[in-house]
Structure formats: C-alpha cells, structure tokens
Amino acid sequence: MTETTDAIAGQPQHNLARAVVWDDQVQVAAIISTEMVNESIRRHHLTPLAAAALGRGLMSAVFLGLNLKSNDTITLRILGNGPLGGMITQAGADQRVRGYVGNAQLELPLSPQGKLDVGAAVGKEGELFVTKDMGLKEPYNSSCHLISGEIAEDLAYFFHQSEQCPVVVSLGVLIDVDGSCRSAAGYMIKALPGIEDSKLQALEEWLQVLPPVSALAEQLGNPAEMLHALFPKDKLVGLTEETWAFGCDCNRQRLERLLINMGTKQLKEMIEEDGKATLRCHFCGDTYDFSKAELEALLKEIEG
Numbered sequence: 001m002t003e004t005t006d007a008i009a010g011q012p013q014h015n016l017a018r019a020v021v022w023d024d025q026v027q028v029a030a031i032i033s034t035e036m037v038n039e040s041i042r043r044h045h046l047t048p049l050a051a052a053a054l055g056r057g058l059m060s061a062v063f064l065g066l067n068l069k070s071n072d073t074i075t076l077r078i079l080g081n082g083p084l085g086g087m088i089t090q091a092g093a094d095q096r097v098r099g100y101v102g103n104a105q106l107e108l109p110l111s112p113q114g115k116l117d118v119g120a121a122v123g124k125e126g127e128l129f130v131t132k133d134m135g136l137k138e139p140y141n142s143s144c145h146l147i148s149g150e151i152a153e154d155l156a157y158f159f160h161q162s163e164q165c166p167v168v169v170s171l172g173v174l175i176d177v178d179g180s181c182r183s184a185a186g187y188m189i190k191a192l193p194g195i196e197d198s199k200l201q202a203l204e205e206w207l208q209v210l211p212p213v214s215a216l217a218e219q220l221g222n223p224a225e226m227l228h229a230l231f232p233k234d235k236l237v238g239l240t241e242e243t244w245a246f247g248c249d250c251n252r253q254r255l256e257r258l259l260i261n262m263g264t265k266q267l268k269e270m271i272e273e274d275g276k277a278t279l280r281c282h283f284c285g286d287t288y289d290f291s292k293a294e295l296e297a298l299l300k301e302i303e304g
C-alpha cells in the first residue's frame with residue numbers, strides 16, 4: 001500500500017529534544033523551530049527583524065513551558081523601550097505556541113556585526129514578565145529587568161533570578177533574502193537548584209567550549225542530533241522528543257465573550273454604524289466575522 005509511505009511522510013517531525021546530564025542535576029533541551037517561525041511570518045507579515053525577534057520569543061515560551069500540565073499556559077511578555085513595541089508569546093501544555101510583536105513592520109540598520117539588531121529592536125531597558133496560568137483564580141507572576149534585549153540573555157537572567165540556578169540559553173534565527181526563515185534553533189542548559197559544586201564546576205567548564213546555536217542549526221537536521229553535538233553521548237540520560245508547533249487556542253466562543261464584555265453601548269454602536277464586526281486574534285492573526293444578526297443576538301444575551 002502506497003498510503004503507508006504517505007502517512008509516514010506526513011507525520012509531524014519531532015522538533016524538540018530534552019534530556020538530563022550529569023546525574024539528573026542538569027536539564028538540557030534543544031529545539032529547531034524553522035517551521036514555527038515561518039508560520040509566524042506568514043500569519044503576521046513580519047519583516048526579517050520582527051521575525052528574528054518573535055522567533056526568539058516563541059522559542060523562549062517553549063523553554064518556559066516545558067513542564068506545563070493539562071490546560072496550563074505560560075505567557076512571556078517582553079516590554080523593552082525599543083521600537084519593536086513589546087512582544088508577547090504564549091505556550092500551552094498542548095505543545096502549541098503563539099505570539100506577536102507590537103510593530104510587525106519594523107526595520108532597523110544591521111548591527112555593527114552585520115546581524116539583525118534584535119537588541120536595538122526590543123530595547124536594552126525594560127521588563128520581562130512571565131505569567132503561568134494553571135486554571136486557578138490567581139495566575140502565578142514573576143518578572144525581571146531586561147539585560148540586553150537580545151532575549152536569550154534576558155531569559156537566562158530570568159531563570160537565574162527566579163530559580164537561583166545557572167542557566168545558559170542560546171537562540172538563533174536566520175532569515176533568508178526572500179524574507180522567509182532559513183533556520184531557527186535554540187538550546188537551554190539549566191542546572192537544577194542544589195546542584196553539587198563539583199558538577200557545577202564541570203558544567204561551567206563545559207559551557208566555555210559550546211558552539212553557538214546558529215552554527216549547530218545549519219549543520220544538524222534534528223534537535224536530538226543537536227543535544228548529541230552539545231554533550232558526550234554517555235552523559236545524556238532519558239532523551240525524549242516532542243513536537244511543538246505554532247498554534248492558537250482562540251475560538252469563536254471566546255471572541256463572543258469579548259464582544260459581550262465590551263458592553264451594551266459599544267455593541268449597539270457596532271450594530272448601528274457598521275452592521276457587522278470583524279475581530280482579529282492578536283496571537284495568531286485569525287479573524288472572526290460577526291453578522292448584524294449575530295451581534296444583535298449577543299446584545300439580547302446581555303440585556304436578557
């Protein structure tokens with residue numbers, strides 16, 4: 001049956017691998033997110049600079065969301081003083097990640113190193129906020145100052161501040177001349193609280209010689225290979241693979257709620273002035289149309 005081959009070819013490829021090294025005291029994860037970034041470019045019409053920033057933000061949300069359970073979500077807000085105008089990314093326990101930037105059309109001169117200047121776009125001053133929503137009344141919030149606006153460094157600093165353990169994050173997004181993403185990848189190496197001094201020393205020595213992620217992503221096809229390139233094979237324990245994708249949890253019911261929450265006055269204005277409404281989800285760019293009759297039904301629901 002030829003279908004068998006098709007089914008295998010159509011299966012989503014694992015794009016995240018994780019494991020532990022040095023006897024369960026260091027967690028490592030690697031991601032290849034080229035498709036994810038291309039989907040965000042397609043949905044938000046991002047310039048190369050905006051795509052580089054959002055790509056790093058999406059990978060950061062994935063790293064923050066690695067241990068989410070059931071319906072949990074984690075939201076990363078990076079609000080710097082640069083012209084990008086802020087960035088929000090969100091990951092769910094369902095292994096979908098989404099996000100947007102304030103200014104999708106931003107262009108800036110290249111950095112002195114000839115790279116897309118994400119640090120200048122985000123801004124070197126500002127705050128990073130993480131909100132973990134576990135379906136309880138109060139979501140869990142934490143935050144830190146931005147270090148450089150380059151995102152990887154900022155995320156590492158956040159982990160260090162909140163968990164008091166050394167973390168290395170490396171994120172790279174390479175945009176092609178046609179504006180699409182050629183490769184995007186990242187890795188995170190995180191010592192767990194209470195790590196023994198000797199292990200920490202070994203890790204720190206190891207970190208000195210690690211290649212930058214951009215060098216790895218171009219050569220290696222999958223994230224498990226990336227982990228094997230980063231650590232000796234006998235040091236990696238319990239390697240597992242996952243598939244993360246750009247995807248949203250918005251739906252029509254949620255946007256109906258939003259319209260209802262706008263209140264009677266605004267809803268009436270929409271009905272009388274436009275006779276319809278189109279709402280766009282910031283996170284994924286999907287649009288939802290509401291006809292006059294549907295808006296009137298919602299108005300009735302409020303008034304009833």
Ligand SMILES: [Zn+2]
Nearest residue numbers: 248250281284
């Ligand atoms: Zn959405």
